[in-house]
Structures are given as C-alpha cells and as structure tokens.
Amino acid sequence: MAKPATVEDVARVAGVSRQTVSNVLNSPDIVREETRERVQRAISELAYRPHAAARRLRTRRSSTIGIHLDPYLGGISGVILDRFVHALTERASERGMRVLIYSARSADEEIERLADLVDGAEIDAVVVTGTFFGDPRTGWLIERDVPFVSFGRPWGGDDVYGSALAWIDVDGAAGTRAATRHLLASAGPRVGFFGWPSGSGTGDDRESGWRQAMAEAGATGPRFEAEDGLAGARSLMSEIFAEPGVLDGLDGLVCVSDAHAVGAHLAAADAGRRSLPVIGFDNTPVAEALEISSVEQSPELVAAGVLNLLMGPSGHSVAPRDRATPPEHVLVEPRLVLR
Amino acid sequence: MAKPATVEDVARVAGVSRQTVSNVLNSPDIVREETRERVQRAISELAYRPHAAARRLRTRRSSTIGIHLDPYLGGISGVILDRFVHALTERASERGMRVLIYSARSADEEIERLADLVDGAEIDAVVVTGTFFGDPRTGWLIERDVPFVSFGRPWGGDDVYGSALAWIDVDGAAGTRAATRHLLASAGPRVGFFGWPSGSGTGDDRESGWRQAMAEAGATGPRFEAEDGLAGARSLMSEIFAEPGVLDGLDGLVCVSDAHAVGAHLAAADAGRRSLPVIGFDNTPVAEALEISSVEQSPELVAAGVLNLLMGPSGHSVAPRDRATPPEHVLVEPRLVLR
Numbered sequence: 001m002a003k004p005a006t007v008e009d010v011a012r013v014a015g016v017s018r019q020t021v022s023n024v025l026n027s028p029d030i031v032r033e034e035t036r037e038r039v040q041r042a043i044s045e046l047a048y049r050p051h052a053a054a055r056r057l058r059t060r061r062s063s064t065i066g067i068h069l070d071p072y073l074g075g076i077s078g079v080i081l082d083r084f085v086h087a088l089t090e091r092a093s094e095r096g097m098r099v100l101i102y103s104a105r106s107a108d109e110e111i112e113r114l115a116d117l118v119d120g121a122e123i124d125a126v127v128v129t130g131t132f133f134g135d136p137r138t139g140w141l142i143e144r145d146v147p148f149v150s151f152g153r154p155w156g157g158d159d160v161y162g163s164a165l166a167w168i169d170v171d172g173a174a175g176t177r178a179a180t181r182h183l184l185a186s187a188g189p190r191v192g193f194f195g196w197p198s199g200s201g202t203g204d205d206r207e208s209g210w211r212q213a214m215a216e217a218g219a220t221g222p223r224f225e226a227e228d229g230l231a232g233a234r235s236l237m238s239e240i241f242a243e244p245g246v247l248d249g250l251d252g253l254v255c256v257s258d259a260h261a262v263g264a265h266l267a268a269a270d271a272g273r274r275s276l277p278v279i280g281f282d283n284t285p286v287a288e289a290l291e292i293s294s295v296e297q298s299p300e301l302v303a304a305g306v307l308n309l310l311m312g313p314s315g316h317s318v319a320p321r322d323r324a325t326p327p328e329h330v331l332v333e334p335r336l337v338l339r
Numbered sequence: 340m341a342k343p344a345t346v347e348d349v350a351r352v353a354g355v356s357r358q359t360v361s362n363v364l365n366s367p368d369i370v371r372e373e374t375r376e377r378v379q380r381a382i383s384e385l386a387y388r389p390h391a392a393a394r395r396l397r398t399r400r401s402s403t404i405g406i407h408l409d410p411y412l413g414g415i416s417g418v419i420l421d422r423f424v425h426a427l428t429e430r431a432s433e434r435g436m437r438v439l440i441y442s443a444r445s446a447d448e449e450i451e452r453l454a455d456l457v458d459g460a461e462i463d464a465v466v467v468t469g470t471f472f473g474d475p476r477t478g479w480l481i482e483r484d485v486p487f488v489s490f491g492r493p494w495g496g497d498d499v500y501g502s503a504l505a506w507i508d509v510d511g512a513a514g515t516r517a518a519t520r521h522l523l524a525s526a527g528p529r530v531g532f533f534g535w536p537s538g539s540g541t542g543d544d545r546e547s548g549w550r551q552a553m554a555e556a557g558a559t560g561p562r563f564e565a566e567d568g569l570a571g572a573r574s575l576m577s578e579i580f581a582e583p584g585v586l587d588g589l590d591g592l593v594c595v596s597d598a599h600a601v602g603a604h605l606a607a608a609d610a611g612r613r614s615l616p617v618i619g620f621d622n623t624p625v626a627e628a629l630e631i632s633s634v635e636q637s638p639e640l641v642a643a644g645v646l647n648l649l650m651g652p653s654g655h656s657v658a659p660r661d662r663a664t665p666p667e668h669v670l671v672e673p674r675l676v677l678r
Contacts, residue, residue: 064439064461069428079624082421089408090442093452098461100403100439103429113432122403122437230628262628285418286625289569289601 005046007145014042022143025165027134065092065310066123068110069101070130080282080297081129084151087303088127095307111140118146125310127151131167138165149309151302153201153329168305168330172202172281175295175334176209179254179279181217182293182336187277188251189219194233194264194278195256197225203256206281210254222250226260233263241271252277258284261292283337291339298332305330344385345484353381361482364504366473404431404649405462407449408440409469419621419636420468423490426642427466434646450479457485464649466490470506477504488648490641492540492668507644507669511541511620514634514673515548518593518618520556521632521675526616527590528558533572533603533617534595536564542595545620549593561589565599572602580610591616597623600631622676630678637671644669 011018016039023031024039031039042048067085089099100123104110114137117123126148128137133154141148142165150167176193183191193210196203207223214221226236241247247268253276255261261280268276280287283296309328350357355378362370363378370378381387406424428438439462443449453476456462465487467476472493480487481504489506515532522530532549535542546562553560565575580586586607592615594600600619607615619626622635648667 069425071425071429079418079421082418085440086408086410086442089440090410093442098439098441098456100437101424101428102437103425103432117437266628285623286628289605289625289629 005048007048007142009046010039010042010048013046014039018143022139025142026139029134063096063124064098064100064122065125065127066100066102066114066117067127068113068129069103071103071105079284080299084299084303087300088306091303091307095311097307097311107136110137114140114146118144125149127306147310149306151306166309166328168302168309168328168332170297170302170334171331172206172295172334173209173212174331175281175297175336176206176254176256177213178209178334178336179281179293179295180210180213182338183252183254183277183279184213184217184219186252189217190221190249190251191219192221192224192250192253193255194224194226194237194253194260196228206256222246226263228257228259230259230263233260234267235263237264237267238270241267241273247271247273247276250276252279254278255280258282258287258292258294261294262286262290265290265292279336288339293336293338296335296337298335301332305332344387346387346481347484348385349378349381349387352385353378357482361478364481365478368473402435402463403437403439403461404464404466405439405441405453405456406466407452407468408442410442410444418623419638423638423642426639427645430642430646434650436646436650446475449476453479453485457483464488466645486649488645490645505648505667507641507648507667507671509636509641509673510670511545511634511673512548512551513670514620514636514675515545515593515595516552517548517673517675518620518632518634519549519552521677522591522593522616522618523552523556523558525591528556529560529588529590530558531560531563531589531592532594533563533565533576533592533599535567545595561585565602567596567598569598569602572599573606574602576603576606577609580606580612586610586612586615589615591618593617594619597621597626597631597633600633601625601629604629604631618675627678632675632677635674635676637674640671644671 007018007021010021014021016035020031020035021039024036028036065088067088069085070081085099085101092099100117102113102117104113114126124147126141126146127150128135128141128148129151131138131150131152131154135154138148138150138154148166150165151169153167153169154165180191191210191214193207195207198204224236224240226233253261253264255264255278258280261278264278265276268274268278278292280292280294283294287294309330346357346360349360353360355374359370359374360378363375367375404427406427408424409420424438424440431438439456441452441456443452453465463486465480465485467474467480467487468490470477470489470491470493474493477487477489477493487505489504490508492506492508493504519530530549530553532546534546537543563575563579565572592600592603594603594617597619600617603617604615607613607617617631619631619633622633626633648669
C-alpha cells in the first residue's frame, strides 16, 4: 500500500500552498470557505492525517524528541511540567529515544529554534505545550510535516478542525467534579469554588467540574477568584473571611490550584478556623507538606500517552496502516489524593 | 603553538593505557605509586589538563550538552536540579547550544547511555551531577576525552588529584554559617542544628558552617538528625519537643534542608510554639509558602558558571592558550533569604 499522504500531496491535489493546508487544519477561521472546502475534499480523498507522519518514528532505531522548557518562574505549581519532562525522558529512554530541551521566550522565537533543530536533523518529533487556538507553532509543524503531539487541548478551537491534531490532556473537570463530590459527601452542601478569573481554558474547565457536581446535587456555593499566586490568594481570602458569616457559611472549598488552596487554608487558619476542608489541584509538595488534599494530574501517565501517540502503543507491533482510528485525543483522568 | 595534549598523549609518554591515566586522575588510590608518579610526570611535561578539551567547544557554531535527569522522586527539594536544568537550557540557548537530557538508573547504565550519545555525535559535552570519589562516569569521560564539568565537588577525593577535574558547587557551609550568624544575632545564643545522619558530603559540609559560626561566637547548641523527608523530620521533632524544657531551651534552628525546616516548624507549632525561628536550605516553594527563611542555592549562577567552564566566560574572546589557570573549581556563594 502507498505510504501515507503528506501535506505536500494535499496541497498539490487542492491546488493550494502548504501554508494554506496548514491554516485549514490549524486556523480555519482565516481561510475562505471555498478554499477550505477544496482542501478538506483533498484531505478526505487522500486520507491525509497530520499525525500519520508520527508513525514513521516507529521504524527508527533511535530518535530525538524536542520539548520547550519554560523559564523557571518559581511558585508552587511550576513542578508539573518538570515532572512530565522527567517522566517523558524515562519512558523515551526505555524506547531508545532521547529528549532535547530548548528555551524560547515567544512562539515566534520557538519556531526559529524548531527550524534550526529540524533543519539540523537534531530532532525528529516535537511535544508542544501550552497550545492556543491558531497557534503558529502547530501551524508551522503541520506545514513542515514534523511529527508532534500537543500536551494540552487546543482550547477555543473548532471541534471538527481541532480534531485534526493529536493531543493529550488531563481531564481537569473530572478532577474538580470528584473533589466537589467528595466535599459534598463529607463536609456539607455549601461547597465553594476558588478559581482564576474566567477566560482561561484550563481554569474554566476546572470550574465546570465543580458546577456539574453542584448542579447534580442540587447544591449551591459561592465562587471566588484571584490571579494565580499564593500571596494574592491568601490576602483575598483573608479579606473575604473577615466579613461576618462568610467563613461559617462555607462547608468546603474546591480550588483551581494548590496555590489557591494553600492561600485559602492559611487565610482560614488566620481567621480562626483551622479545619476548613479545601482541595487543591496539582498535588504539589506544598499541598503534601500542609496535608491538604489535592487533584493529582499524573504527568507520568501523560508522558506514556505522548509516546504512544508518537510511536504506537509500547509492547505491540502495529503495522503503519493497521489502525484506522482518527488522530487520538487522550484525556487522562486525574486522581483525587485525600489527606 | 601545538594543540592541547590529550589523554592519548599522556598515555603514550607514560607508557600506560588511557584507562590508567584516567585512574590516576579519577581514582588515584587504585594505581600503584610508581605508575602514578610516571603518569604525573607525563601530565606535567605535556601540561595536560582534562578540562582543556572543553575549550574546543568554543570554536563550534552549535553544540549539545548532555545532562542526566534523575527520576522525579517527589518531596520538597527535588526542584533544585530542575531549576538548574531550566537555567542551563536558557543560558545555553543564548550561546547557541542545546541541552539533551537522558535517564539512567545507575552509574553503569549512565555510562552506556553516554557511550551511545558520544558515539552517535549527539552530544559534545556533559554536565555530571551527584559525583562521588572514584566515580566511574568521570573516569570514563576522561578516558574518552569528552569535555565535562561536574556540578558538585568530588567529595572525599584527594585534593591534589581531585583538582584535575573541573567542578562547580554551592558553598553549603557559607550558607549555614550565614544562617547561624543571623539567628545568633537576632534570636539568641542557643542555636541548634537539624541535619542528616553524618557521612554525606553535602550534609557534613552544611553542618560545618553551623559549627564554625557557633565556635566563632563561643555558643553551643544541640544537634538533631533525621533522614531526608518531611514526615520523618516532623515526627522526630514532635517527640523531642514533647520532652520538657527542650523547646524552651532553643533560640533557633538551622536546618540542612527545607524539609527538615518545615518539619521542625510544624512540630514546634504543634507543641504550642508558633514562633520558633528556623532556617531551611534550598529556598523551595514550600519554605516560601510557610514564610520560613531559607538558604538560596542560586542554581541560575551555577548554570552560568558551568557554561563559563565549558566555553570560557561569555562576552569575552579567550584564545585557547591564553589562560594559564588550572581547571577551575568554582564555589558559588549562596544567599540567605529572610522571611
């Protein structure tokens, strides 16, 4: 059977540039409808799928995966991506792959770095993190036929087009849903949510899990918000808990992050209530140290999932055209760690 | 002028194998005295220095540095090596270098990985961490003429031979000395030390800083010890603080790690004293969250120092034979962060 179609093939059949094919997959909004339809027809005819390129990796003895490493910003939650990088390195090593890390301060600079690394044959695949709708990095990777997997859903994207890209993510809503159900059962019906300001995909997703569980139980509770960061979260909750009745009227608090949970926990203790049940998100060392329950993202499972998407399941021999499944979208179910 | 001598040259002049030259530099104890002297004479005659190879890096447009990434073990202090890797990636990127990370579960497995990476020309230099006396990894790197820098002193090594290897480390004793002096001045003379069991280079070094500052002030204080880990540290101190008079007889506590400091802080609070001045080590997010003072290792300075050792100071053009200084040993002075 012929080898999988490339972006080049699609562009030729549709009579457009590679850039346009990439746009249709990555930022369909900016492509005229007529062109979009022509490209989609070519994609269907050729059974082209961007992630197909990734399968080629399996035939190599050794390959290098590139991943961007953000600057260390301190704070409580920075450790999650690091845990993922550790796990990716270990799992990759078991499969004869290396991990190359690079830094960049913007998406454009990241594309420059990627171009150097791809041109120099220093990397064979990429894990992108922190993707956003119309992300120029994913567009560039499609256009250049570089195998990649996104750690993180393409938030705000159109489902149909978005589904052309392979991604893996943690099901944040499932985590806060479990946390909320736990507090409803163990603490009482008045469970609040302490989130980030609306508008971030990750934050809104976590909030939705709380809303679902509360609606399910017919319960209501207050919603508070603060930017990420322990100090701000703590001082905001201190102000709120200073108002008469607020703290007494709260059975528990589901939080968007451990920083928020620790801030609320310390503010409640300052206000004289050391036993306010709070549940954080990320299961960081700080939550562990303070014996605060938290939703564990399991970056180790995400790392294993990324490699499965890039190379096929480990321990199985999957012939390139054996699987007719569409590009995988994997949602890892997080785990509630109770303390 | 001729190019710098290699381990090959030394072996030829001394009439021994490369392995023996490597042993003389790395594990002198296992080499017969007569052979050792012959090799040392050859080293002197040829002005051979293991780190000289590193200077070649500067002539390359782009190079890749390999570094071992330990498995993520959780806990409070794991973040330090990660901060170093982040900083190394950024500084390296500014100088046109990449960082490749690999995993290995033992020194022997690490040598296997290194052999693959060096043979495949995938890395041009190595940063080794967690070195020990007679470390087979450094021996192998010398023998193979691979440029490397050690993050960490070769603990327990002979000073003269040890000095043949380039290393950079954080001056732990200077950190605990500053911490002890601060508590002596601000809290009182009865400053204790809460360390790891004796025998670890890093732990003994940090303890020595406390001893020096106490001797300097003519003060005495108790020494406690526990294995690393918050839970154990906390329960040990809870037992100790339960004995009458112990907690009242303590003006402050310098700790070998933030885990120990947080454990002691929480144990003191449990015992009814929320104000026991403790100072940790590593300035982790947990210390920040609990507003505990800590010694900051500045991994960013270590990363910059590693690149200077591998490539020469940034912003300067240093001709290969310009500098007559011996292989650098850089001790980075840590910084006391008071809260």
